[in-house]
Amino acid sequence: MSVFGKRYGEVLLVHVGDTGPQATVYNTYPLNDCPDELWTKLDAQALAAEHQAVAALLNGPRYWLMSRIEKEGGTETERKTFGGIEMLRQATVALSSMNPSPYSVNRVDRKAAFVYDAGSPVFELADGEGRTWIMQTYSQTVDPDLTLGDLADLAPRLTLPAGWSYRTRTLEQPLRVDTTTEQASVLQDDFANSYSLLA
Template sequence: MTDLAGKRYGEVLLVTPGEAGPQAAVYNSFPLNDCPDALWSALDPHAIAAENGAAAALLNGPRYWLMNSIEKEQQGPQVTKTFGGIEMILQATVLLSSMNPSPFTVNKVSRHTVFVFNAGQEVYELIDPHGKRWVMQTWSQVADPNLTREDLPGLASRLELPDGWSYQPRVLTDELRVDTRTEAAQVLQDNLTNSYSLET
């Protein structure tokens, strides 16, 4: 999947108990549709959970991709579901740190993908106290419905960063590939629910 940057989507996470804690099957509207606002706003997570035999349903969106392309290794046949008229594809499984993860808490996501950011693109990174970089993979209008990509370079003033963390934009001199085909991705969100992946 190419030419992703700026494309809108939404996700429904169906949460079930697991041996290692709550886990969620992640259904994503991309590339089937752009998560129409009228349908998305009408979704009822309690009804979705009941209809699908889940402990809970979490609505995650609307969101917008920041990578330029995704390389994905399909794991078996494609599974789709329709939620409130929005068709979605099962794209990943996430082991949740809790039912309501705190900002800057790491979750592990099995997605079998490579996220590709092209050379010359501006990316937005968190740098943790160990010097590891976390690249923003999607920006979110969950917490702030008016957040735009133009806001991202100056976002540091709005983030409630833990001690020792920093945020900065950077223009890539080389292609950046976040390769999680053979190991779980490490993903976290900031206090505005923008999502970041640990750079591999």
């Protein structure tokens, strides 16, 4: 079953260790679609206090852009409930700062592979070093009205670093982003849309 276009939300519980801030990521998928009536009532400060974290970050609503997620463990991983929304622990993130700026890279230990089927639209950043970053999710955090249909024409709305570009294409063959055995490099654009580095 394709996850393309499926809605979800995340709560990140942040703790500070010897190597800096690290977030444990809890995700609503596939338990529920991050119901708006509960999501909009979440209080980040209260969640941080409840879970003995230095901060709680609310990440969503978001929408998947890959076709499938391959991950061992499935729904058997640790569960928590935040404001009535049940979530699964899915990853840990070494944050570049407590408030990462757009286009700054975070390292994510998610032990997953994202598969984009042939015929899928993909939205990509090319950075100044010639590397490609593929959009994995789009977000309504910054622009609540952002839709899938807006992504093809997003380039003029982005404030890209010098030497970077944004492009869209349709895949002629499947594309796999495999970070099952290594950390993923992930960044966000001005609208908090998330991208993974293609190896």
